[in-house]
Amino acid sequence: MSKSVLVLDTPKYCASCALRSGILHPFCRANRRDITDLSIRPDWCPLKPLPKYRSMEKPGEYEYGEMHGWNRCIDEITGKS
Structure with missing residues (x-):
């Protein structure tokens, strides 16, 4: 389901x-x-509360992509652009 x-x-x-x-x-x-x-x-x-944004201070390339995707997902759920 x-x-x-x-x-x-x-x-x-x-x-x-x-x-x-x-x-x-x-x-x-x-x-x-x-x-x-x-x-x-x-x-x-x-x-359940939405998870918090992940900080993007000095991440490596992989971590930046992961954090950016995480934050964009939260933006999509809340309707922010």
């Missing part, structure tokens, strides 16, 4: 998450789990 990526602003806690449903009985649609505390982001949260 192929993989997909959904890019959204990562909420600090479940109450402000776009993937939460339900008011009286909050539910995580991404993980199909009940949310017991809306004021935190639980360990089982499926949202």
